[in-house]
Amino acid sequence: MNYRLLILVLGTFIIGSDDFVIAGILPTIAADLDVSIVTAGQLVTAFAFAYAIGAPFLGTLTIHLPIKRLLLFSMLLFAISNGLSVIVPSFEWLFATRIAAALSAALFTPIAMAASASLVPESHRGKALAMITAGITIGLILGAPIGTWVGQEWGWRFSFLLVTSISLITFVGILFLLPKVEREQKLSIKASLSGLHTHVWLTLSVSIIATVGGFATYTYIAPILHKITALQNISWFLMLFGIGSLAGNLLGGYGTDRIGAAKTLRMSLGGFSLILLSFSLLPLLTPGMMTIVLVSIVSLLWGMPGFALNPALHSYLISLHPNQASLVLSFSASALYVGIGLGAIVGGGVISLSSIDYVGLVSGILVGIALAIFVFLTRLHRHS
Numbered sequence: 001m002n003y004r005l006l007i008l009v010l011g012t013f014i015i016g017s018d019d020f021v022i023a024g025i026l027p028t029i030a031a032d033l034d035v036s037i038v039t040a041g042q043l044v045t046a047f048a049f050a051y052a053i054g055a056p057f058l059g060t061l062t063i064h065l066p067i068k069r070l071l072l073f074s075m076l077l078f079a080i081s082n083g084l085s086v087i088v089p090s091f092e093w094l095f096a097t098r099i100a101a102a103l104s105a106a107l108f109t110p111i112a113m114a115a116s117a118s119l120v121p122e123s124h125r126g127k128a129l130a131m132i133t134a135g136i137t138i139g140l141i142l143g144a145p146i147g148t149w150v151g152q153e154w155g156w157r158f159s160f161l162l163v164t165s166i167s168l169i170t171f172v173g174i175l176f177l178l179p180k181v182e183r184e185q186k187l188s189i190k191a192s193l194s195g196l197h198t199h200v201w202l203t204l205s206v207s208i209i210a211t212v213g214g215f216a217t218y219t220y221i222a223p224i225l226h227k228i229t230a231l232q233n234i235s236w237f238l239m240l241f242g243i244g245s246l247a248g249n250l251l252g253g254y255g256t257d258r259i260g261a262a263k264t265l266r267m268s269l270g271g272f273s274l275i276l277l278s279f280s281l282l283p284l285l286t287p288g289m290m291t292i293v294l295v296s297i298v299s300l301l302w303g304m305p306g307f308a309l310n311p312a313l314h315s316y317l318i319s320l321h322p323n324q325a326s327l328v329l330s331f332s333a334s335a336l337y338v339g340i341g342l343g344a345i346v347g348g349g350v351i352s353l354s355s356i357d358y359v360g361l362v363s364g365i366l367v368g369i370a371l372a373i374f375v376f377l378t379r380l381h382r383h384s
Contacts, residue, residue: 004119005128007173008112009135011075014166015105016139018082019047021147021163022098025156032156033091040091043098045341050102052337058107059330067115067181071174074108079167085160109136110329113314115181123257125318126264130253130311137249137307141242199381200320200328204335206374207313210269211339213366214306216347217279217359224279224356229295230287237299244303252308261316262378268312269371271305276367279360 022029022043030040062070081101088094109132116128151159217224225237248268255264278298285291314329321328346366350359 004178005116005131007170007177008071008116009131010166010173011071011112011170012109012132012135013139013143014163014170015078015109016136017143017147017166018078018101018139018160018163019105019136020140020144021151021159022047025148025151025159028151028156029091029094033094035091043095046095047098047102048337048341050099051106052334052341054103054106055110055330055333055337056327058103059110059327062107063327067111067118068174068178070111071108071115071178072171074104074111075167075171075174077104078108079164079171082160082167083164086157086164106330106333110333113329114318115178117315117318118181119179126256126261126311126315127253129256129314130249133307133310133314134246134249137242137245141239141246199377200317200331202373202377203313203317203320204331206269206370206377207309207332207335208339208342209373210272210309210367210370211336212343212346213276213363213370214272215340215343216350216366217276217363219344220347220351220356220359224359225295227356228282228285228287229292231292237295240296240299241303244300245307246303248304248307249310251304253311255308256312256315261312261319264312265309265316265374266371266378268305268308269367269374272302272309273364273367273371275302275305275364276360277364279363280357281360283357 026037026040026043029035029043030037033040078101081097081104085094085097085101088097113129113132116132117125120128147159147162150162221238226232252264252268255267275298282291282295282298285294314332317328317332346362347359350356350362
């Protein structure tokens with residue numbers, strides 16, 4: 001594997017860490033800036049929606065600019081945004097710096113994926129994309145806990161200082177280690193957008209529906225696991241989820257290169273649907289050691305098909321529009337964050353209208369619908 005990919009992995013790692021660490025330091029932010037925890041939670045919402053809107057908008061505006069220059073600019077802006085978060089005097093200013101960080105992350109991540117795909121032969125594209133998305137996953141299971149610990153020990157501002165420091169290291173690494181990356185075919189913005197044909201948009205809808213299904217359950221995983229296991233501390237299950245996610249991400253890249261993106265995507269969606277459905281079966285068990293063991297197994301397995309989706313989906317989208325890979329991936333990133341936001345709404349709606357026991361059932365059905373749509377799309381594309 002091309003060692004130059006590692007500096008891009010470091011970039012997605014620190015972006016993932018910054019994205020997920022905020023949940024761990026919300027209470028200290030709320031207390032220090034004299035706002036409620038609910039108000040502080042809007043920092044997460046602001047980041048998600050700024051990313052969702054910014055990814056396709058910025059991707060479209062910058063389609064003619066050199067890739068390496070954009071990577072440097074976006075990572076420097078990311079470092080500055082987090083550096084300003086260290087010294088903000090009020091919640092309003094922190095809100096603004098979080099939006100700036102999200103926009104810079106929305107610019108960096110799709111371009112990093114496109115760059116990784118162009119730095120390796122096509123036969124290794126899946127593994128390259130898996131490495132880039134693995135950086136985000138490692139940010140979830142390693143970076144966020146470390147950043148949370150730093151924030152709890154020395155204050156939340158030091159969490160952002162840590163992110164700033166690693167961001168600057170990444171900037172220097174890109175400057176000196178990454179070669180010039182050739183841009184895709186240069187087209188006008190109108191021509192580029194018109195090239196995103198119906199099959200691309202329908203594939204993005206598959207991504208949104210599957211993400212809604214996954215995050216309808218994940219958003220409320222703490223109360224779900226509390227009810228199933230009667231345990232208050234669920235960190236063990238989340239760690240297993242993180243390990244499974246990392247393994248799934250790598251398996252998805254391997255499968256994409258070995259058996260193809262479409263087949264890997266179908267298998268991942270099918271497995272993901274079955275795992276999510278199990279969350280509505282587990283509450284039928286009596287809390288005890290056997291239940292804890294079963295939940296541990298499900299937590300580990302959940303991340304595998306759920307995160308194997310990413311490299312397969314990205315590789316499949318690139319194959320549909322190879323001349324504008326970074327633009328397609330920017331829309332894919334937007335679809336992911338739209339799905340995350342809608343997932344929380346759907347999961348909350350299920351709980352309000354029925355019971356938390358049915359969240360897994362609804363999630364599994366949604367991912368099953370995404371699978372059915374994708375199977376239909378691939379058959380349609382094959383005969384077109």
